[in-house]
Amino acid sequence: PRLSSPCGDPGFMRRDDGYRPLHEQPPDEAASFSSSTRSAPSTKTGDQDLVQFMASMYYATEGEAKACIDVMRIGKLKGKCSVKFKTQDGSAMANDKYVPREDLLVFQENQASIQFEIPIIDDDNFDTSLEFIVHLFDPANCEIGGYLQTCRVLILDNDQFPSNDFTDEIMDGTNETLQAVGISLLIAYIKFTFLRVPSVRWKTIVIALQDQLGNLYYMMQIYVRVYLVDVVLNVKHEATMSRLLIPGSRSLTALVLGATWILPNILLTGLDALKVGPLDLGCSIRKHLRVNLFRKYLSYSEESRGLVPIQDLTKAMGHDIPELVENSYLNMFNLLRGLGKIFFVAIFVLLKDPRTALPLIIYPTFMILFMCFRMRQQLRLMNTESRDDSLAQGMLVNAITGYGLISDYKQRSYVVDKYEALLRDHSLIEGEKKKK
Numbered sequence: 091p092r093l094s095s096p097c098g099d100p101g102f103m104r105r106d107d108g109y110r111p112l113h114e115q116p117p118d119e120a121a122s123f124s125s126s127t128r129s130a131p132s133t134k135t136g137d138q139d140l141v142q143f144m145a146s147m148y149y150a151t152e153g154e155a156k157a158c159i160d161v162m163r164i165g166k167l168k169g170k171c172s173v174k175f176k177t178q179d180g181s182a183m184a185n186d187k188y189v190p191r192e193d194l195l196v197f198q199e200n201q202a203s204i205q206f207e208i209p210i211i212d213d214d215n216f217d218t219s220l221e222f223i224v225h226l227f228d229p230a231n232c233e234i235g236g237y238l239q240t241c242r243v244l245i246l247d248n249d250q251f252p253s254n255d256f257t258d259e260i261m262d263g264t265n266e267t268l269q270a271v272g273i274s275l276l277i278a279y280i281k282f283t284f285l286r287v288p289s290v291r292w293k294t295i296v297i298a299l300q301d302q303l304g305n306l307y308y309m310m311q312i313y314v315r316v317y318l319v320d321v322v323l324n325v326k327h328e329a330t331m332s333r334l335l336i337p338g339s340r341s342l343t344a345l346v347l348g349a350t351w352i353l354p355n356i357l358l359t360g361l362d363a364l365k366v367g368p369l370d371l372g373c374s375i376r377k378h379l380r381v382n383l384f385r386k387y388l389s390y391s392e393e394s395r396g397l398v399p400i401q402d403l404t405k406a407m408g409h410d411i412p413e414l415v416e417n418s419y420l421n422m423f424n425l426l427r428g429l430g431k432i433f434f435v436a437i438f439v440l441l442k443d444p445r446t447a448l449p450l451i452i453y454p455t456f457m458i459l460f461m462c463f464r465m466r467q468q469l470r471l472m473n474t475e476s477r478d479d480s481l482a483q484g485m486l487v488n489a490i491t492g493y494g495l496i497s498d499y500k501q502r503s504y505v506v507d508k509y510e511a512l513l514r515d516h517s518l519i520e521g522e523k524k525k526k
Contacts, residue, residue, distance in 0.1 A: 139165030
């Protein structure tokens with residue numbers, strides 16, 4: 091269908107063929123509007139004029155700051171009539187991607203159309219193409235069309251994932267360029283996930299605090315062990331009797347220490363169980379990335395979809411996204427938990443012997459340098475492995491869809507040998523990664 095620009099601006103396009111798929115029919119929320127909004131499909135029941143949107147879908151580019159919506163009046167155009175409109179959230183949220191509006195449209199005599207605007211919020215946060223809904227309701231001296239009583243506004247995002255700061259590097263796409271900004275890119279992704287993925291912010295804070303409770307428990311265990319050996323079990327020195335938790339009883343003090351050891355562990359075990367339930371971060375992040383990637387793919391033109399092999403999409407959904415979530419955002423908690431444990435142990439060691447400060451500085455420094463040294467080679471192997479894996483999956487897809495040609499030209503052995511060669515290269519890369 092032909093696309094036109096109602097504002098005379100190429101950033102706002104709409105279909106003008108009146109098409110409305112079944113899945114774009116008004117949602118259940120529309121039932122709360124007046125009964126006139128549920129009238130028969132675009133059929134006049136009396137002498138009153140018909141009022142409806144000019145199209146079922148409108149398009150707005152985020153950087154253009156507004157969406158222009160047209161409402162038309164069909165009939166004799168005699169006298170005044172009016173209708174109200176109201177925005178409703180879809181995948182785009184009010185005050186996040188657009189400014190909500192509810193207002194009255196008044197048609198003067200002989201006026202066939204009215205255009206109104208809905209402000210679009212231009213931010214620097216990446217989103218796929220999101221949409222919201224506009225309803226017509228409460229008509230006066232007119233009727234509302236059935237099929238075009240609602241329309242959808244699709245907002246085309248103009249930001250880069252995960253941040254616009256890396257647009258040039260991402261568009262360049264070479265491994266060398268991306269590796270040069272690898273740490274900054276990772277930080278930008280973590281920031282995007284924390285701020286933009288629903289429910290992740292509060293879950294992250296709760297899990298981070300919970301992990302530090304585990305480190306406090308680890309610190310407590312150290313002191314309990316030391317106290318048990320130096321005081322409770324030190325029967326040779328009578329002076330230790332005055333330091334017992336239960337004066338005069340080593341056995342009761344040992345029982346108190348046992349309870350102090352066991353009870354917090356039970357509590358922490360219960361809290362850990364929440365990480366695979368209500369506090370499951372991985373599921374929330376994977377769902378968000380998969381839904382947005384799928385939505386973006388469906389918004390591609392036919393030509394753009396043809397440039398994306400189906401195996402690349404399935405690999406991204408089934409492998410790349412879970413790997414990204416597991417090895418980046420979720421791995422951050424392992425890092426924070428490890429750093430917290432090092433911090434508490436360092437405090438204990440320094441209180442015992444301040445001379446250990448130098449090793450505590452030197453060893454972590456060498457570890458960081460070693461990790462930075464091997465990261466470049468590891469990333470190169472991972473990129474090569476990912477490319478070969480995509481080629482192997484692509485060959486399977488092409489073999490299945492083109493089986494008739496393979497069979498007719500008796501190329502089964504050739505195709506199998508080529509597939510085996512791809513898997514052999516993939517195995518060699520995996521072996522090299524393990525060595526690294």
